Amino acid sequence: MTGFFADTLGMGYNAGWFTATIVGILLIALPLMLSVAMIIYADRKIWAAMALRRGPNVVGPFGLLQSFADGLKVFLKETIIPSSANRGLFLIAPILTFTVALVAWAVIPFGPNMVLADINVGLLYILAASSLGVYGIIMAGWASNSKYPFYSALRAAAQMVSYEVSIGFILISVVLWAGTFNMGGIIDAQRGNIFGVVSAFGLNPLLFPMAVMFLISSMAETARAPFDLTEAESELVAGYQTEYSSMSFALFWLGEYGNVLLMCALNAVLFWGGWLPPVDWAPLYMVPGIIWLFAKILVFFFIFSWVKATVPRYRYDQLMRLGWKIFLPISLFWVFLVSGYLMLTRYS
Structure with a gap:
């Protein structure tokens, strides 16, 4: 793309x-x-189907415009800032949460x-960017000057x-x-990884337990049910965003779903082949890689919604x-197990 603008357009x-x-x-x-708006709609439709209700079905065809109406x-709505809140941090917190959810992509x-920044330490960059998300939540809870958001x-x-911590050790096994x-x-290392045919680390006997643990840990990292203890309504009202309203509240909402999509993408990329087709078979490569990636992201998002609709909240x-x-x-032991196996087979 740089060559197009620099040479073709003479810039x-x-x-x-x-x-x-x-x-x-x-x-x-x-x-x-746009995807965040649509997966909020999909999330509500999945919950409704599992509870035998209709879900959004009024605004637009099949209710597709419901998320835009909510936005x-x-x-x-009016943005209300509590009189005793730290005004600067109170306003920066949702912006930081939303921004961090975007930069990891x-x-x-x-x-x-097809990648914006093809850097050699991409996985470290994602770990660094995703760990910054907690700052927005801490700032929101502290700046609200209210005990329930602070506890959250x-x-x-x-x-x-x-x-x-456990995600870091899981990713060491993948690396x-x-x-x-x-x-x-x-992603390239997963091509034909299983029997020279299946392109997925997740079906490797040594990495399958790590794939399951990473999926569960990604739900906890994004505070999704059954790990949504930061928004436990029974004891924390609505958690760290209790005092927020209007677009500042919406930015937390968008940041949460942006992080959920990111974790779904990481599950697909790290363990299930990313943009590779499931089977290393030439005709399947006729389907664009981005379609395979989106299909895998949607599968994992369905799992996230399924768990939220069916599993009770942890203490x-x-x-x-x-x-x-x-x-x-377990993840620490698995690092020794994987490294020992590789030393005996690949590097001996």
């Missing part, structure tokens, strides 16, 4: 690179925000050579840190097997025990 390399980067950002951010409603490959912010900090931190390289002590006493020891 020069620096101006061409800058324009190509801005266009690439818009090509990712705008469809992503217009919150946009027209810069290194997600949507197809062969402390819960969120403990929960996210707990599961980021060891793929031999690279580059997201495209991890907080159960949540902490799962992260520190179960996932952390």
Whole structure:
């Protein structure tokens, strides 16, 4: 794209690179925000189907415009800032949460050579960007100057840190097997990985337990049910966003679903082949890679919604025990297991 703007349009390399980067950002951010609106609709439809109700079905054909109507409603509402709140941090917190949910998509490959920033440490970049999300929640809870949002912010900090540790060890196993931190390289390493036919780390006997743990940990990392202890209505009203209204509340909502989509994409990319077809068979490559990636993201999003609609919420002590006493020891042991196997077979 840089060559098109620099050479074809005669803009020069620096101006061409800058324009190509801005266009690439818009090509990712705008469809992503539209996707967030539609998956909120899909989420509500899935919950409704599992509860034997209709769900949104009035605004637009089949209720497809319901999310846009909700967005217009919150946009027209008044932004109320509590008199005792820290005004600056109160307003920055939802912006930070929403922004962090977008920046991690810069290194997600949507197809062969279809990535905004093809950096060698893409996986480390995602870990760094996703870990910043907790700052927006802590700032929101503290700046509200209300005890329930503050309790929720402390819960969120403990929960996210707990599961980021086990996620880090899970990803070490993937990096060891793929031999690279580059997201495209991890996808290429999965090509025909199982019996020379199936393109997925998730079906590898040594990595399948890590795929399951990563899926569960990604639900906890995004505070989705059954791990939505940061918004436990029975004791925290509505959690860290209790004092928020209007578009500031909507930004938290959009950031949450942006993070959910990111985690669905990471599940697809790290363990299930990303933009590769499920089977390494030439005719399947006629389908564009971005279609395969979107299909896998939708499958994982359905799993997220299915779990939220059917699994009861954990207690907080159960949540902490799962992260520190179960996932952390298992993931740490699996790093030794995978590295030992690779030393004996691949590098001996």
